[in-house]
Amino acid sequence: MPLVITVRGEHESWHPAERGIVHLSVAIDGPDRSEVFDAAMQSSGRVHALLTQLASNDGAVTRWSSDTVRVTSQRPWNSAGEQLPLVYSATIGYIARFRDFEALAMFIEYVSAVDHTTVALVEWELTDEATREARAEARHLAVIDAYTKAREYAESVGLSEVTTTAIADPGMLADVGSGSEHSGGATQASARMMVAPAAGGPLALNPENISVAASVEARFHAS
Structure with a gap:
């Protein structure tokens, strides 16, 4: 089994x-x-x-x-x-x-x-196009992160074959805790205004980077 x-x-x-x-x-x-x-x-x-x-x-x-x-x-x-x-x-x-x-x-x-x-x-x-691309990449890498975890867990108990049986958005697999609040790729931050006063010069804006995060739940069989 x-x-x-x-x-x-x-x-x-x-x-x-x-x-x-x-x-x-x-x-x-x-x-x-x-x-x-x-x-x-x-x-x-x-x-x-x-x-x-x-x-x-x-x-x-x-x-x-x-x-x-x-x-x-x-x-x-x-x-x-x-x-x-x-x-x-x-x-x-x-x-x-x-x-x-x-x-x-x-x-x-x-x-x-x-x-x-x-x-x-x-x-x-971000632009709408950049947001879509960043979310797609974040979801892809979140799945890889889940698979990597599963392989590490399997190897720790002497198992080597890992098969994916389910992948879902957060909250869709009942036996996974609430954990992270990241959705399946939502933009997590919209930075407020950062203003750097320039002595005797023009106003300088320092925009913060935008965070895009994704979280998935996944189930695997290991043997």
Whole structure:
């Protein structure tokens, strides 16, 4: 009767970021609704014009989107418990995906100087094609890792023939513990913005590498 060996195989690889996704917003508060709206639209127009230019003719921006302007109002309270006059707030959000990191750094410098504009976050990604390739490789190497483990277990008890009987995504083989949380090839990290200030020079972005990991469960017979 063959010995049943059930193991988990894993692999993780790291890849240079290929896309930078910047999140920014235009936000302004004030007592006059029209003035708040006009100021928000003026700043937003500068951001909109630059993104349109960068996205044209296969430029530095692969795609971008923006919210419509939202205007809200509230009456705040002061420390004495007194309700203050009405305050209006206008906000417009933007998301832009860059292929050119030097252009991204220049864009951040430019919009940071636009009134009422704040860069909230930069995330890093692989292209869709690179992600698919990295996931396929990670799954392949996770299976090899599982088979290698099974052979080592078999050899440790004097067995030499190992036959694969089942390969599954994590959680599909009931007698394998929860173990790693890696899915069958999901991208595990999207790095946040890393900014290196350059003394007297332009802004420098330092994107972290992107982790792509895979985990499989496998069952073998050894004899």
